[in-house]
Each structure stands twice: as structure tokens, then as C-alpha cells.
Amino acid sequence: MENLTFEEALAELERIVRELEDGKIGLEESLTRYEQGVGILRRCYGQLRQAEQRIVELMGMDGEGKAVTRPFEHVAKVSTIKNETG
Amino acid sequence: MRTLEPPTGIKICSVSELTRAVNMVLGEAFPSIWVAGEIANLKRASSGHIYLTLKDAYAQVRAVLWRSTASRLHFQVRDGLEIIARGNLSVYPPRGDYQFVIEEVHPKGLGAQDVALKQLKEKLVRLGYFAAERKRPLPRFPRHIALVTSAAGAAIRDILEILGRRWPAAQVWACPVRVQGLGAAEEIATAIRRVNHLADIEVLILGRGGGSSEDLAAFNREVVAQAIFTSRVPVVSAVGHEIDVTIADLVADKRALTPSEAAELVTPDCKQILDGLQACHGRMSDLLLNRFQTIRGRLQELAGRRTLAQPLERIRDRERRLDDGEVRLHRAMKQKLAKVQQLTDAQAARLETLSPLNVLGRGYSLTRRESDHVVVRNTAQVQVGDRVVTLIEQGKLMCRVEEKS
Numbered sequence: 001m002e003n004l005t006f007e008e009a010l011a012e013l014e015r016i017v018r019e020l021e022d023g024k025i026g027l028e029e030s031l032t033r034y035e036q037g038v039g040i041l042r043r044c045y046g047q048l049r050q051a052e053q054r055i056v057e058l059m060g061m062d063g064e065g066k067a068v069t070r071p072f073e074h075v076a077k078v079s080t081i082k083n084e085t086g
Numbered sequence: 087m088r089t090l091e092p093p094t095g096i097k098i099c100s101v102s103e104l105t106r107a108v109n110m111v112l113g114e115a116f117p118s119i120w121v122a123g124e125i126a127n128l129k130r131a132s133s134g135h136i137y138l139t140l141k142d143a144y145a146q147v148r149a150v151l152w153r154s155t156a157s158r159l160h161f162q163v164r165d166g167l168e169i170i171a172r173g174n175l176s177v178y179p180p181r182g183d184y185q186f187v188i189e190e191v192h193p194k195g196l197g198a199q200d201v202a203l204k205q206l207k208e209k210l211v212r213l214g215y216f217a218a219e220r221k222r223p224l225p226r227f228p229r230h231i232a233l234v235t236s237a238a239g240a241a242i243r244d245i246l247e248i249l250g251r252r253w254p255a256a257q258v259w260a261c262p263v264r265v266q267g268l269g270a271a272e273e274i275a276t277a278i279r280r281v282n283h284l285a286d287i288e289v290l291i292l293g294r295g296g297g298s299s300e301d302l303a304a305f306n307r308e309v310v311a312q313a314i315f316t317s318r319v320p321v322v323s324a325v326g327h328e329i330d331v332t333i334a335d336l337v338a339d340k341r342a343l344t345p346s347e348a349a350e351l352v353t354p355d356c357k358q359i360l361d362g363l364q365a366c367h368g369r370m371s372d373l374l375l376n377r378f379q380t381i382r383g384r385l386q387e388l389a390g391r392r393t394l395a396q397p398l399e400r401i402r403d404r405e406r407r408l409d410d411g412e413v414r415l416h417r418a419m420k421q422k423l424a425k426v427q428q429l430t431d432a433q434a435a436r437l438e439t440l441s442p443l444n445v446l447g448r449g450y451s452l453t454r455r456e457s458d459h460v461v462v463r464n465t466a467q468v469q470v471g472d473r474v475v476t477l478i479e480q481g482k483l484m485c486r487v488e489e490k491s
Contacts, residue, residue, distance in 0.1 A: 006227040006255075013366050020373035027381060034374045041367050048356050048363075051255035055246065058232070058259045061283050072260045 006047065009040050016040075102179070109177040112184060116175045121147075121186060122194055125167045130156075136163065140171070140186060149173070149186040161193050161200075162330045164301070168194035203306055207333065210308075215315050221339045222320040224352055228256050228288040231352060232281040232319065234274060236295035237262030241324070241345040245291060248346055253353035259287060264304075265294050271307035278313040278321070290317065291348045292334060293324045302326065305334035314338055324348035452477040456484070465490045 004012065016037040019025055025033065056069040092098060099107070123140035130136050134153030139146050149171070151163070163169070171191040177184050193200065210216060231249065235242050242260070249258055261277040264270040274292070281287050292314070294302065304310065305325045314321050314337040323338035324345045335341045342348035453462045456473040468474060468487050476483040 005229075013363075017366060017369055017373070020370060020377070023377065027377065030374060030377055034370055037370050038367070041363055044363055045360070047255055048360055051253075051356075053246075053250040053254040053256075053258065055258040055260060058261050058280060058284070061280060065283060067259075067284055069259075072258075 004040070004043075006044065009044050013037055013040055013044075101182075105177055105179045105182065108184075109179075112175040112177060118172060118174055120170060120172050122168070122170045123147075125163060125169060126165055128163060128165050138163070140169075147186050148178075148183055149188055151188050151191070155189060155191075157329075159191070159329065163191070166199065170194050203333075206306070206308055206311075207336075210311055210333065210337070213315075215311055216336045224320055224322065224340060225288040227354060228253070228352060230259060230284070230286045230288055231256045232259045232261065232284075232287045232290040233293070234261045234263055234277045234281065234290060235293035235345075236265045239295035241293045241295055245293065245324075245345045245349045248349035249353060252350065252355050255356070256353065259284070266301045266304055270304040271310050274304060275309045275313035278310075278317055282316075282318050287319050289352045290319045290321045291324060291345075291352060292321055292338065293345045293348065302330065302332050305332035307333075310334050311337050322348045322351055449479070451483075453485075 016033050019033055020030060055072040057072040059068045059070060062068050121140060123142050123146075126139045126141055126146070128136065128138040134156060136151040136153075136156045138149050138151070140149045141147075151159075156163075169191050170193075171186070171188045173186050173188040173190070175184055176187055214220060233242065233245060235245070237260075242262075246258065246260075249256065259281065261281060263273040263277050265274070278290065278292070281290050294305070302325060305323075311333050314323075314334060320339040321337075322340045322342055323332075323335045324342040324347065326332045326335045326341075327343075331341075340351055342351055453474050453476045454460060455462060455468065456475050459475075460467065462468055462474060468490070470487050470490060472487050474485050474487060476485055
């Protein structure tokens with residue numbers, strides 16, 4: 001459950017809601033599924049609310065095929081200027 | 087000092103008056119003319135008007151395409167293009183030069199560049215570069231977004247701002263490239279291929295710099311088309327304007343009309359998603375609560391039903407009926423006994439009335455012969471002088487018969 005992508009998390013939530021709607025699962029299992037659903041919701045909230053945009057400049061690939069990057073400066077300057085001049 | 091006196095009878099006019107006069111003459115002499123020439127020094131102003139020079143081998147004239155005319159163009163105007171245009175002449179007073187105001191323009195045959203472009207497009211169609219079936223869907227919640235565009239200009243700034251607002255969860259990988267000039271096409275292609283070497287990138291935005299006077303020729307080159315075609319990563323192209331669609335736009339998986347639109351196409355709106363999550367939360371809670379209330383209701387209803395509230399009642403009921411039965415039985419028996427008793431009493435009473443002893447009670451007496459105790463009913467049964475016993479209610483009398491009658 002921990003490694004769900006956002007898309008998978010949403011799909012699982014949909015599944016849980018449908019199970020609760022059908023009303024076919026027992027009371028105890030309904031409770032368990034509800035708790036699982038709340039757990040997934042919390043993690044989704046966290047991912048969305050805490051996210052801060054990261055921008056890097058992709059400069060190339062090294063010999064081992066890994067990315068060579070550096071922080072992307074340009075727009076930071078521009079947006080700072082934008083903020084300062086309102 | 088001697089001042090020069092103008093000769094009398096000659097009209098002296100101002101520069102403005104001269105200019106106005108020339109304008110009128112030009113307008114009257116050339117109300118509508120067709121001119122053929124080659125475009126040079128083409129500049130697109132931010133206002134949307136296009137200023138250019140029309141020239142041939144020996145002469146040139148300044149020309150202008152107002153924005154309204156330019157927006158109706160169905161081909162791309164650029165330096166070197168041979169055109170045929172209809173328009174009129176006027177003077178631009180602030181500069182004192184005359185200009186050819188174009189009202190209608192057509193390409194004169196096809197320039198070499200246009201032919202080459204046309205041929206390239208046909209080739210790419212044959213190779214399936216523009217096929218609709220090839221277009222891949224864009225990821226819904228990308229975690230890694232690549233950006234291949236000019237580092238200068240408004241485009242990259244707009245894209246980054248919108249990405250940051252809508253879906254900050256995604257990391258942006260910027261690949262600044264030159265978008266026009268010699269070698270630009272190769273740089274663009276290299277950047278696209280580099281992005282494809284990173285396994286995590288889920289979508290790529292290809293943009294121009296943002297200036298309207300840009301030459302988009304690099305995006306019509308085959309090397310760029312090939313890089314997009316072979317890209318494993320889906321490409322969103324925000325290169326062409328409304329009317330001048332480049333080959334890059336046609337090969338891309340999705341075409342955006344503006345850089346901002348491109349940013350919106352690749353990301354969800356996280357505010358909307360958050361609202362959706364909250365609604366989901368509410369729904370789940372409601373469903374669970376409903377479930378509990380339903381079950382509680384049923385429990386209460388069952389508890390209310392008498393069979394469950396007093397499960398022994400049926401047995402008690404039966405017991406009471408048995409008791410009742412027993413009582414009734416007793417009573418009945420008693421009554422019967424009583425009745426029987428009554429009967430026997432009654433009979434006894436009757437018997438008693440019939441009993442001779444009872445007769446005695448009423449004053450009668452009973453006479454028996456002393457000898458054999460036979461009851462005397464008849465005078466013939468006794469002789470005078472016989473002894474008889476007379477039984478009265480209270481005692482016996484020994485008697486002798488004195489007389490008979």
C-alpha cells in the first residue's frame with residue numbers, strides 16, 4: 001500500500017467507495033476498508049499539500065547513463081524580479 | 087545681412103502641407119495596384135502589424151501588412167519569399183517615406199524553401215510521422231516533466247509558473263536550447279533524445295521562445311521531426327502559432343496553441359484533485375455511518391419484537407394454560423362430586439321417606455306377631471289372645487289381642 005502511485009491510490013479509493021456502496025461486505029471488513037481508505041487519503045493529501053516545485057537543468061548524461069544536472073537558475077531570477085516589481 | 091526675399095506670386099508651403107499634397111497625388115494616381123517582389127527585412131511588431139520591404143534587383147519600397155490583413159494569411163510570410171500583392175500607396179508623414187499598404191497578398195509560385203517543405207511533409211506522411219494512431223496519451227499525474235525550449239522569452243516562464251501552480255508535485259527537467267539560427271534544429275533534436283535516456287521522464291513539452299518575430303524554420307527540419315517521432319516520451323508541441331503549424335506540431339502527440347495551454351495539458355489541477363479527495367472522504371464516512379445506523383436500527387427492531395424480549399413467554403403461556411386446565415378439571419370434578427353427592431343425598435332422602443321407620447315418625451305403628459315376627463296386616467293373621475309386638479316411633483309395646491273387628 002505504501003508504494004502506490006497517485007493514480008493507483010485514486011483507483012483504490014474508488015474501489016473502496018464502491019465496496020462500501022454495494023454493502024455486500026461484512027461490518028468488520030467495512031471498517032477495515034474504511035481505515036485503509038483514510039490512510040490512502042492522508043498520504044494523497046500530504047503529497048499534494050507539501051509539494052514544492054523542483055526545477056533542474058538537464059545538462060547531459062555521464063558515462064554510466066546517469067543524468068548530469070544543476071539547479072535551474074534562470075526562471076528563479078525572473079520570478080523574483082516579477083515578485084519584487086509586483 | 088541680406089535676407090532672401092521670396093519672389094512674389096510663388097506659394098510657400100510647409101513640410102506638412104507638402105507631405106499632404108504628395109499623399110493626395112499618390113492616392114489619386116495609384117488607387118489600387120498589383121506589385122510583385124521579394125520580401126526582405128520582415129519584422130512582426132508586437133501590435134501584430136507586419137512591416138517589410140518589397141524589392142527587386144534595382145529598387146525597393148517599404149510595405150506594411152496591417153494586423154487584420156496579416157491574420158487572414160494562409161501562408162507564412164518571410165524573408166526571401168516572392169509575393170504578388172494588391173494595395174495602395176500612402177505617405178508616412180513622421181518619416182517622410184512612402185509605403186505600400188498591402189490589402190491582399192499571394193505567394194508567387196513557390197519559393198525553393200516552400201517546395202522543400204512540401205516535399206518533406208509528403209515524405210513524412212508516407213513514413214507515418216503524422217498518423218493519428220501513433221499519438222500516445224499523456225500521463226494523468228506526471229512525476230517528471232521535461233521542458234525543451236528557449237531559456238529566454240516568456241514561454242518558459244509561463245510554463246514553469248503554471249506547472250508550479252497546478253501540479254508542484256512534478257519535478258521539472260529543463261533543457262534550454264536555441265530555437266532559431268544555425269544549428270538550432272540539431273540542438274533541439276539532441277535535447278529530445280537526451281530526455282529519452284532518462285527512464286523517469288513521463289512527458290516532454292517542446293516550445294519556442296515566445297517572441298512573435300521568431301523564425302520557426304528549425305521546427306520544420308527533418309532532424310527535429312525524427313527526434314519527436316522516435317521519442318518514447320510523449321511530446322506536447324507548443325511551437326506554431328494559430329496559422330503557421332510547423333512539422334514539429336504535426337508529429338507531436340499533442341499540439342498546444344500556446345505554452346500555457348501546453349502546461350495545462352500535461353498537469354491536473356491539484357486544487358480540483360484536493361476537492362475530489364475531500365468529497366471522497368465525505369462519501370466514505372457517510373457510507374460507513376449509514377451502515378452502522380442500518381444495523382443499529384435492525385437490532386433495535388429485533389429487540390422490540392416480543393418473541394425476543396420475552397423468549398420464555400411462550401412457555402409461560404403454555405404453563406398458564408395447563409394450570410388453568412388443572413383448575414378447571416378440579417372444579418369440574420368437584421362439581422360432579424357435589425352433584426353426585428346431591429344425587430345420593432336426594433336419593434337417600436327419598437329412601438328415607440319410604441323407609442317404614444319414617445312412617446313410624448309420622449305416628450303410625452307397626453305390629454308383628456310375637457311368634458314369628460310376621461307383620462300383621464290382616465285380622466285373620468291373629469287370634470284373640472295372641473301376643474303381638476307393636477313398634478312405635480319410640481319403643482316397643484307387648485300386646486295381647488283382646489278383640490278383632
